[in-house]
Amino acid sequence: MADTATHQNDAAPFEDPLDIATRRYYFKPMAAFFNAFHLRAFKTADIQWKAPVLDVGCSDGEYGVMLAEALGPPGEMIGIDLSAEAIQQAGEKARALYKEMICANATALPFDDESFHTVVSNASMLSIDPGLDRALREVHRVLKPGGSFYASVCTDQYEQNYWITRLLKGLGCTGWARRYMDAMNRRMQQAHLYAPDRWVALFEAGGFEVKQHFGFLPLSHTPLWSFLAWTPLRLHGIVKLIPCAPLHRGLSALYKKWFGGIYRRTALKLPPEQCGYIFIEAVKP
Ligand SMILES: C[S@@+](CC[C@H](N)C(=O)[O-])C[C@H]1O[C@@H](n2cnc3c(N)ncnc32)[C@H](O)[C@@H]1O
Numbered sequence: 001m002a003d004t005a006t007h008q009n010d011a012a013p014f015e016d017p018l019d020i021a022t023r024r025y026y027f028k029p030m031a032a033f034f035n036a037f038h039l040r041a042f043k044t045a046d047i048q049w050k051a052p053v054l055d056v057g058c059s060d061g062e063y064g065v066m067l068a069e070a071l072g073p074p075g076e077m078i079g080i081d082l083s084a085e086a087i088q089q090a091g092e093k094a095r096a097l098y099k100e101m102i103c104a105n106a107t108a109l110p111f112d113d114e115s116f117h118t119v120v121s122n123a124s125m126l127s128i129d130p131g132l133d134r135a136l137r138e139v140h141r142v143l144k145p146g147g148s149f150y151a152s153v154c155t156d157q158y159e160q161n162y163w164i165t166r167l168l169k170g171l172g173c174t175g176w177a178r179r180y181m182d183a184m185n186r187r188m189q190q191a192h193l194y195a196p197d198r199w200v201a202l203f204e205a206g207g208f209e210v211k212q213h214f215g216f217l218p219l220s221h222t223p224l225w226s227f228l229a230w231t232p233l234r235l236h237g238i239v240k241l242i243p244c245a246p247l248h249r250g251l252s253a254l255y256k257k258w259f260g261g262i263y264r265r266t267a268l269k270l271p272p273e274q275c276g277y278i279f280i281e282a283v284k285p
Contacts, residue, residue, distance in 0.1 A: 057124020215275025
């Protein structure tokens with residue numbers, strides 16, 4: 001794969017993550033809320049898109065598209081995901097962004113050693129089960145020396161702060177709380193919820209040097225996020241089927257206004273142990 005220039009995120013006045021996420025997810029407020037913070041973490045970390053870039057667990061490529069809107073285009077980018085169905089759902093923008101989207105297992109990446117300058121993994125290392133250790137070693141193998149690995153993962157405290165978990169535990173129903181956490185984690189494909197220090201140790205065991213890690217979604221926001229993800233509210237997705245652009249724009253504006261205060265009041269980098277999700281920047285020495 002040919003080397004290309006580094007694409008820095010200060011190259012142009014790219015859109016604010018809250019605008020990007022609320023515009024994209026007018027039909028799914030929990031994704032709008034989460035992705036505003038998620039995209040902002042990648043921006044805050046000042047990640048350097050040095051192509052070629054590999055996106056591990058790219059799904060339908062929508063997160064990659066939003067990341068490119070927030071940071072600028074990455075140059076050559078390839079995505080892999082275990083789910084052929086997710087890749088098939090890729091829209092026009094994702095197909096234009098990714099040079100290829102390949103159905104493959106992160107535990108056996110179909111690339112030569114030292115093929116990529118950058119690897120991103122957006123909320124996907126936490127899904128790799130079995131084989132998380134193997135996947136980390138594979139990312140290390142396909143990165144060039146000095147290459148960067150940027151990942152977001154959830155912590156052990158995340159599930160403890162879903163609003164229904166809190167409610168059930170408050171009522172003394174710890175067994176039901178555990179069942180609820182398991183069901184939510186299955187739905188969100190979260191197999192690994194570890195303390196931040198354990199995540200850092202896992203990355204180090206994979207051969208990486210962790211340059212920085214910080215929290216971006218505080219535990220105090222988890223009840224609201226999980227309320228937005230509450231099953232009855234999923235009915236809201238119906239608006240996607242209504243072909244009415246002003247309605248879609250109106251909903252985006254509503255969510256932007258609703259989430260805007262909390263978004264602006266939240267520090268850009270938070271202590272990892274106070275957060276449900278953390279960002280990790282690791283380097284292959
Ligand atoms: C929570 S989703 C995140 C998707 C996307 N990165 C995003 O930010 O929207 C986790 C993704 O990891 C993928 N995944 C899980 N196990 C995998 C594996 N062993 N190899 C490759 N992809 C995997 C899933 O199919 C899913 O698309």
